[in-house]
Amino acid sequence: MTTVTLPDGPTTPAFVQAVEILAGRTRAWRRLHAKYGSAFMVKMPRFGPTVVLSDPAEVKALFTTHTDLVDNIDANLGQFLGPGSLFALRGEEHRKERKLLTPPFHGRRLAVYESLIEEEAVREMATWPSGTEFATMDSMMRITLNVILRAVFGAEGAEFDQLRTLLPKLVLVGSALAALPVPRKLFGRFGPWARFARHRAEYDRIVQRLIERAAADPGLSERDDVLAMLLQARYDDGSAMTHNEIADELLTLLTAGHETTATSLSWTIERLRRHPHILGRLVAEADAGGSELREAALLETQRVRPVIDATARKVRAESLQLGRWTLPRGQGVMVSIRLMHDNPELFTNPKDFDPDRFVGKRPGTFSWIPFGGGARRCIGAAFATMEMNVVLRVLLRDFTLETTDAPDERAHFRGVALVPAKKGRAVVYRRAPRTTSQSVETGENQDARGEQVTA
Ligand code: HEM
Numbered sequence: 001m002t003t004v005t006l007p008d009g010p011t012t013p014a015f016v017q018a019v020e021i022l023a024g025r026t027r028a029w030r031r032l033h034a035k036y037g038s039a040f041m042v043k044m045p046r047f048g049p050t051v052v053l054s055d056p057a058e059v060k061a062l063f064t065t066h067t068d069l070v071d072n073i074d075a076n077l078g079q080f081l082g083p084g085s086l087f088a089l090r091g092e093e094h095r096k097e098r099k100l101l102t103p104p105f106h107g108r109r110l111a112v113y114e115s116l117i118e119e120e121a122v123r124e125m126a127t128w129p130s131g132t133e134f135a136t137m138d139s140m141m142r143i144t145l146n147v148i149l150r151a152v153f154g155a156e157g158a159e160f161d162q163l164r165t166l167l168p169k170l171v172l173v174g175s176a177l178a179a180l181p182v183p184r185k186l187f188g189r190f191g192p193w194a195r196f197a198r199h200r201a202e203y204d205r206i207v208q209r210l211i212e213r214a215a216a217d218p219g220l221s222e223r224d225d226v227l228a229m230l231l232q233a234r235y236d237d238g239s240a241m242t243h244n245e246i247a248d249e250l251l252t253l254l255t256a257g258h259e260t261t262a263t264s265l266s267w268t269i270e271r272l273r274r275h276p277h278i279l280g281r282l283v284a285e286a287d288a289g290g291s292e293l294r295e296a297a298l299l300e301t302q303r304v305r306p307v308i309d310a311t312a313r314k315v316r317a318e319s320l321q322l323g324r325w326t327l328p329r330g331q332g333v334m335v336s337i338r339l340m341h342d343n344p345e346l347f348t349n350p351k352d353f354d355p356d357r358f359v360g361k362r363p364g365t366f367s368w369i370p371f372g373g374g375a376r377r378c379i380g381a382a383f384a385t386m387e388m389n390v391v392l393r394v395l396l397r398d399f400t401l402e403t404t405d406a407p408d409e410r411a412h413f414r415g416v417a418l419v420p421a422k423k424g425r426a427v428v429y430r431r432a433p434r435t436t437s438q439s440v441e442t443g444e445n446q447d448a449r450g451e452q453v454t455a
Contacts, residue, residue: 002319005326007051009041018045026309026338026411026418033339039325047073047312050332051325054339056346058323060366062313062333063374067091069317072376073332077416080174080196081255084248086379091316098379100233100241101249104151104226105383112224113151117387120146121394128399128428135423136269140262140391141168147387148257152250153214154225159206163254166206170199171255175415207247215243226253253380260307261384263417264370265391266424267305268298269401271353273426276403278355286396291389294396296358298388302370303363304353307417309338311372337369395428402427 009032010017020028021044029052032040038055053059062070071090072078078088089097103109124143128134145167149160173196214220214227221232230246241249272279278297285293315331327333342350346367347357371378378384395401404427409420 002326004328007039007041007325008036014043017043021045029336029339047332050334051327052334052336054336055323056367059335059340061322062335063366067094067375070313070315070320073312073314081252082248084245085252087252096235102379104229105379107382110382110386114390116150117147117390118394121391125394125398130429131427133425133427136426137262137266137419137423140265141258143391144258144262148254152226152253153210154223159210162206166199166202167254170203171259203251204247207250208243211243211246257380259417261387263307263419264302265388266420268301268392269426270409270420270424271301273401273404274408275353279401279403283396286393292359293355294392295389296355299358299363300353300355303341303368306337306341306370309418310334310336340367340369398431399428400431
């Protein structure tokens with residue numbers, strides 16, 4: 001018989017720990033990390049006793065263990081997104097489904113989406129007020145929602161507009177519910193569960209229509225939207241996905257794909273406004289047609305402000321050896337993305353916002369982990385990275401972002417994502433149109449008011 005070896009942790013009652021975690025998981029876990037080191041045990045609301053890891057070797061071991069031995073926890077987003085969602089599937093079923101869902105988001109295909117991202121960014125930013133402070137998050141959410149809707153369904157239409165209104169409501173109520181225990185009798189007539197069920201039923205009505213229409217489209221094989229690709233995809237045994245499976249997966253992509261990306265963009269604005277020197281260099285780089293520092297700034301924003309601060313697994317094997325620990329079947333394990341990114345042995349002066357640490361240097365697969373890792377790593381990572389790059393490029397090209405010495409925005413937990421508490425406030429001025437050669441020659445960056453923006 002194997003002996004279970006678990007890390008230490010506080011012995012305070014579960015409700016006390018729950019209150020501490022709900023009051024601020026980052027602060028609570030940083031305190032536990034200081035006391036117990038890179039692995040500790042907590043009593044998590046909903047999940048029960050959970051091992052929290054942040055040691056790179058142990059996290060690597062967890063992420064690279066086969067999903068027959070360690071896989072997703074039961075209480076995950078799949079509860080809301082449906083039994084056919086990638087989040088809900090486990091083991092072989094998850095592997096089969098992921099194989100069909102990955103190709104639309106493969107690096108090679110991303111160029112197809114680039115122009116629509118630029119179009120959506122330009123369209124939304126045209127509504128930005130000049131010289132008046134505003135919260136960028138709602139705007140970023142509109143950009144990323146339109147982008148993912150167009151990537152998923154292709155052409156726009158009446159249903160597209162209905163989904164544009166419906167999905168933010170579904171995400172809002174779904175995020176709020178994700179933090180709560182699921183009642184035994186799901187979806188009564190009143191309250192947030194009932195509201196969620198109504199939104200979901202409406203989603204199903206709209207999306208089933210879109211799926212049926214696409215399935216009957218004689219030009220399906222010419223289309224490059226995700227729905228068209230899923231309708232034509234085949235499992236290894238030659239069978240197709242059912243329409244219900246497709247509906248669940250599309251909802252998964254639509255919801256997982258827009259709030260996270262929008263939040264990261266708002267954090268990027270929040271960070272850049274407080275780092276004028278970096279902002280000035282980014283503007284100069286964009287004017288000269290470069291992108292290296294911009295890519296590094298996006299990596300660094302996701303390091304210092306990961307929108308998802310932890311990812312979770314459950315031991316499915318009889319027992320699992322992870323570095324110093326031997327975990328029993330059923331043990332919940334979380335990887336703290338936040339604590340990993342705080343580690344001074346992995347990132348010098350980890351509290352500093354320093355994009356240069358990633359210039360000319362790719363981040364480590366098991367140390368820079370805003371997209372999680374292993375067989376369940378985010379399938380939209382390359383898509384989100386490209387999208388954020390294009391949106392930030394448009395912003396730097398078309399606007400002057402005013403810097404600020406206001407205090408940092410705090411992180412506010414919205415059920416799934418950690419968002420800037422003031423929704424990433426910004427003041428912008430539209431830049432005068434200019435030629436590339438002009439800016440390359442002078443190296444100067446002036447806004448529409450003719451002011452120098454470099455610090
Ligand atoms: C900055 C934006 C994003 C962030 C920070 C993010 C983060 C994450 C994280 C942390 C996970 C869990 C990984 C794990 O458990 O190891 C995840 C899973 C997932 N994400 Fe993302 N994500 C982003 C954008 C997207 C986009 C654009 C899409 C789709 C187009 C997407 C689709 C998914 C899906 C389907 C999963 C489940 C994967 C699985 O269980 O196999 N995400 N994401």
